[in-house]
Every structure is written in structure tokens, then in C-alpha cells.
Amino acid sequence: MARARQERAEITRQAILDGAARAFDTAGFGITSLSDIAQEAGVTKGALYFHFSSKEALARALMADQFDVASVIEAADRPGVQTAVxxxxxxxxxxxxxxxVRAGVRLVIELGSFxxxxxxxYNKWIETVRDCLAPAQGRGDIKPEVNVADIAIHVVGAFAGVQIMSQxxxxxxxxxRRVADMWxxxxxxxxPSxxxxxxxxxxxxxxRASLSLPSADQETVAVG
Incomplete structure (x- = not known):
């Protein structure tokens, strides 16, 4: 019985997170209320409060639950420039x-509302990009005069802006296409040239194959 209760509780928790993601993705952090989230998730406010003490706690859970950037390095045999791309x-x-993910990224951008x-x-994203670029510089794939920590900050900031404009x-x-242009x-x-x-x-x-993206020869992107 205890296991069944735990499973039901986890199903409810995931429903709340899904409902919160839809609500935050639509209206953002400031406008969305806990009542909006409970209605979107199809749960009572009591059930919502059982799992999350506040709207901000829900937002932080979604930010933590978004795409795990560190897994990219863990899955790569040899992290480098292409890994960052x-x-x-x-x-x-x-x-x-x-x-x-959309809700999590929107909430990250709206951190000033918290x-x-x-x-x-942000720091996790930056560290992950830096951890891709640092060994690449050691192999000669990045110019020796480049500060990889600064480039990592720039990449994360540029991506944040590009995705907002694209949205x-x-x-x-x-x-x-816009991300390809960025790179x-x-x-x-x-x-080095x-x-x-x-x-x-x-x-x-x-x-590209795993995500069913267009092949390189279908993109009109020129490097250099």
C-alpha cells in the first residue's frame, strides 16, 4: 500500500509539473497564479501545496528539471567545439x-521576477560549454589567445537572445538556422583557420540524424 501511495503521489507531482510548465510557458512567472496551475494540472490547491510550498518552488523545480546540459559531455567520447555546437x-x-524545457528556459530568463x-x-550552462571548449583549446582547436570562460559566457548569452528572437x-x-548562423x-x-x-x-x-534535422548540404550557412 505504501508503494502504491508513493506511485500515486509521483503521478500527481508530475501532473502538477506538466500543468505548471504549460501555464508558465503561456503566461510567464509573474502573471501565472497557483490557481492557474492547479486548474491546468487538474488537481486541487491542497494537492499542489502538498508537493510544492510556493509558485517559486514550482518554478525552481521546472528549471532544475529542464534539459540536462551536463549529459552532453558525459555522452561525448571527446568533448570539444562540435560538442558545444x-x-x-x-x-x-x-x-x-x-x-x-520551454517553461524552464523562460523561467531562467525571468529570474529577475523572483x-x-x-x-x-546559467552558471551550469556556462560551465558545461567551458568544459567542452577547454580540452578543445588544449588540442589546438581553439586559438591559444582566446579565453574559453569568456567564450562560454558569450555562447550562453547569445543563445538566450537568439532563441527569444526566434520565438x-x-x-x-x-x-x-539562427543557431547555425550564431556559430x-x-x-x-x-x-584556427x-x-x-x-x-x-x-x-x-x-x-542531425538523431533529431531529424536538415543535412548540412540543405543549410545555406557559410563558415568563414
Whole structure:
């Protein structure tokens, strides 16, 4: 019986998170109320409060639950420049297909609305990108004069801006193209010219195949 109760509680918790994601994705943190979330999730406010003490606690759970950027490095045999490129395309894909990721990213951007903003999610993204680029610099894939920590901050900030613009202009329909453009403009500044052809701003063939993205020859993106 205890196990059955735990399973029901977890089902309710996930329903609340799904409902909160839909509500936050639609209206953002400031406008969305706990009543909105309970209605969207199909639960009572009592059930909601049993699992989450506040709207901010729900928001933080969604931010923590979004795409696990660290898993990209763990899955890579040799993290490097292409890993960082693929990371942004993977996030772009999840933004287009997962309401939880969309809500989580929107909430990260709206951190200023929180009573106690916590930059840990941004820092995690930045650390992950840096951990891709640092070994790449050691292998000569990044110019020695480049500060990889600064580049990681720039990549995360640029991606955040690109995805917002894509959402406003096209509902993120052109997000992968815009991300590819971002890398097309950035790579020549950080990668030695003799190694530039090793990296594809549209994503690696394996990533494009796994996400059913257009092949490189279908993208009109020029590097260099």
C-alpha cells in the first residue's frame, strides 16, 4: 500500500509539473497564479501545496528539471567545439518539442521576477560549454589567445537572445538556422583557420540524424 501511495503521489507531482510548465510557458512567472496551475494540472490547491510550498518552488523545480546540459559531455567520447555546437542545437530542439524545457528556459530568463534570483542554472550552462571548449583549446582547436570562460559566457548569452528572437519572429520555426548562423559568425574568431572545416555549425551528422534535422548540404550557412 505504501508503494502504491508513493506511485500515486509521483503521478500527481508530475501532473502538477506538466500543468505548471504549460501555464508558465503561456503566461510567464509573474502573471501565472497557483490557481492557474492547479486548474491546468487538474488537481486541487491542497494537492499542489502538498508537493510544492510556493509558485517559486514550482518554478525552481521546472528549471532544475529542464534539459540536462551536463549529459552532453558525459555522452561525448571527446568533448570539444562540435560538442558545444551540438549542445545548442539539442537545446533548440528541446525548446521546440518540450513544454517543460520551454517553461524552464523562460523561467531562467525571468529570474529577475523572483524574490531571490539564483544564477545557478546559467552558471551550469556556462560551465558545461567551458568544459567542452577547454580540452578543445588544449588540442589546438581553439586559438591559444582566446579565453574559453569568456567564450562560454558569450555562447550562453547569445543563445538566450537568439532563441527569444526566434520565438517572437517565427515561433522558433527558424531556431536551428539562427543557431547555425550564431556559430558561423563565432567559429572563425575562435578556431584556427586551418581547423575550421572540422566543425559544422549546423550540428554533427549524428546529431542531425538523431533529431531529424536538415543535412548540412540543405543549410545555406557559410563558415568563414
Amino acid at each position: 551540438d549542445l545548442t542545437h539539442r537545446m533548440a530542439y528541446d525548446l521546440r518539442t518540450s513544454v517543460r 524574490t531571490d534570483p539564483n544564477p545557478s542554472v 517572437v519572429r517565427t515561433g522558433r520555426e527558424d531556431l536551428h 558561423s559568425f563565432l567559429l572563425p574568431g575562435i578556431v 586551418r581547423r575550421l572545416s572540422r566543425f559544422d555549425p549546423t550540428g554533427s551528422p549524428g546529431l
